[in-house]
Amino acid sequence: MAAVNGSGFSTNFCAHCEREIPIANYDLHSAHCKRNLERCRECQEMVPRMRAEEHYNEFHAPAVCQLCGTKVNREHLTIHEQEKCPRRMVECEYCDFPVEAAHLPAHSDVCGSRTExxxxxxxxxxxxxxxxxxxxxxxxxxxxxxxxxxxxxxxxxxxxxxxxxxxxxxxRGPPPVASRHRLIFTFAITGVAILIELLPTLAPILHGCSTSSRAWKHPTVFDAVAYCWWGK
Structure with missing residues (x-):
């Protein structure tokens, strides 16, 4: 049945592609449409009949996610890999460390419980x-x-x-007691590390002021200092 579109042209409705076709082109279109086009069963678009299988394989055939092995439509593969795959890597909002999406809730629960x-x-x-x-x-x-x-x-x-x-x-006022204790402990550890590092240099100098053979047999900073002051 003929109809008039918004441009003022009379059209006929093609039942095969479900489009309004100008009457002047309808016979030619009808013969071409039925012979060369078919509707994709997945996206309902009209595609060339000879390329129907290629169209299906390119856009709709199941594809396997390389991360989790899930089969999804090829057209949805990118979205799956970037937004839905449980094995995609995402950053923790607390430590910025990359973890798998499936493990993020457990990781965030522990990481978010840390205090600063x-x-x-x-x-x-x-x-x-x-x-x-x-x-x-x-x-x-x-x-x-x-x-x-x-x-x-x-x-x-x-x-x-x-x-x-x-x-x-x-x-700010003085830091908490726990902070002061940690600071003192840090200074103590640093001091011991410095003494150990300087030991090879200090021992011969300190031994030089002692005539005791014990100072030479026990090359430690504490023995050297003791015998330097009281060993003579």
Whole structure:
């Protein structure tokens, strides 16, 4: 049945390709369409009959993911490899270490439980709670670059005035006891390492001021120093 399209031309509907064809071209189109075109059973597009199998293999034939071995339509393979494959590598938001997507939840659960010291306030905060901590207690810079202060929830033991008058990094009070202990331990280990490294140089010098044969038999810094002062 003839119809008139928006351009004012009369058209006939082709039942094979389901398109409106100008009446002047309908007979030629009808003969060509049925003989040379067929509808793809996957995407419903009209493709040349002689290239139907090639079209199917190129766009719709199952492809195997090289990472997980899953079979997906070839046209969806890229999306699968980049967004859905359980063995694709993704970065942990806490440590930026690449892990398999299937293992990310377990990794993030452990990694996010690690604590780091907040520089402005000296408190140890879990990594998964760091953003909320910064927003609640130290403000957050929005897209305008303006720092906004947030009210601290009731019952937290702090007030809004505490937040607005928090000490700057360079004016913070003394570090926590645990931090001081770690610092002292670090200095002690460093000092021992330096003494061990200088031992070959100090031992002959210190032995030179002692006439005791024991100092030569026991070339240690402590023996050398002891006999240098009290061994004569």
């Amino acid at each position: 010291m907040c520089i402005p306030c000296g408190k140890y905060v879990r990594l998964r709670e760091k953003y909320v901590h910064d927003v609640q207690f130290h403000g957050e810079s929005d897209d305008t670059g303006i720092t906004r202060e947030f009210n601290v929830p009731r019952g937290s033991g702090s007030s809004a005035s505490d937040v607005s008058h928090r000490p700057l990094p360079h004016s």
